[in-house]
Amino acid sequence: PMVLGHEAAGIVEELGPSVRNVKRGDHVIFSFRPHCGHCRYCSHGHTVLCIGHNDTPRWRMHDGSARLKLNGEPVNQMARIGTFAEAVVCPAEQVVKVRDDLPWTHAAIIGCSVATGVGAVIRHAKVEAGASVLVVGCGGVGLNVVQGAKLAGAKTIIAADLLDNKLEYARQFGATHTINAKAEDVVKTTRKLCGGLGADYAFDAIGTARTTGQIVEALAPAGHAVIVGIPAYAARAEVAPSDMVYMEKKLSGTYYGSIKPATDFGLLADLDMSKRIDLDSLISRTYKFDEINEGFRLLTSGSVARGVIAFDQ
Structure with missing residues (x-):
């Protein structure tokens, strides 16, 4: 058994x-x-790739122990935290102090979807002002990629999804153009909107073989495509190597937005409180703890941008 939530x-x-x-x-x-702060990845600033604790399962404490039990048997914690709970015991480096005036609902979503989406743009791809950006997938992470592109000063921000309500969310968070992928060809429309060349940056916030292929194909020469969504382990995307060489296109992946939680959580909190990013509008609903299954149902239906469990409700 495992307590989920991250x-x-x-x-x-x-x-x-x-x-x-x-x-x-x-x-x-x-x-x-x-x-851990001292492995080769932590030492080079890639803290989300830390290998210092690889000798213990990532659902147990660093000493290998389980702090929860059910009927005398160990209960695991997702990512060593397991946050679908009233209280959590976890390693100290997995909590980051933030300002006290940050609303709790905002603080919760900074922990993953905001950090991953905004980080993919400003930390990993380092999108520059005036660039053109394509975002495929407008869920909780994709909408934050859109926000990140707006924050970076991108001139053209194109959002693609299958659901019109998600495209409406994308416009609210900064998309200048939207594409319903059921009705339009994402690659052709992106090229048309970007002067025939394609986008300078393209982000796959879904993580399927098809969507990864789309973002590479939709790139302008010298463009950068970034996989943000988590693909299935067996997924294999088709990419034309000659296109990568002759057009000098780049394809990379980012995990957790390539952020440094110890510093970037505070930065994102400040950006929110100064209204440079909009977290309040991201939260479509809050739920009581016993409404968690309804929250998952609405999440999978695509009818909400982000839902948050609030224990004080």
Whole structure:
């Protein structure tokens, strides 16, 4: 058995004797990636790729123990946190202190969807002002890619999805053009909107073989395509190597938006509180804990941008 949940915020109630990064009463956001601070990836700033704790399962504490039990048997915690719960015991480096005036619902979604989407643009691709951007997939992560592109100063922001209500959300968060992929060819329409060349940057916020192929094909020469959504392990996308060479196109992947949670959670909180990104409009609904299944139903139906479980309701 496992407690799921990886995107959350809360208040520190108790500390282990060696904890130094937070104190009781701090408002914190959970990171679903631990970082040891000394492996080759942490040392080079790629903290979300940390391998320092690979000797223990990622659903247990660093010492291999389980802090939860059911009928005497260990219960695992997703990403060592398992946040679909009233209280969580987790490694200290997986919580980051943030400002106390940040609304709890905003803090919760910064922990994954906001960080992943905005980070993909400003940390990984480093989109520059005036660029053209295609975003395929307008779910919780994709909408934050759109917000990130707007934040970066992109001139043309094209959002593609199968659902008109999600495209309407995308316009609300900064898309200048939208494509319903059921009615239009994403690649051809993107090229048309970008002067016949294609987009300077293209983001796959879904992660299927088809959508990854689309973002590469929709690129302008010297463009950068980024896989943001998590693909199935067996997925294989078709990419024309000659197109990559002759057109100098680039394809890369980003995990967790290539962010550094210890610093970027605070940055995203400041961007939200200064209204440079809009997290309030992202949250379509809040739920009581016992309404969690309804939340999942609405999420899979595509009828909400983001839903949040609020324990004080």
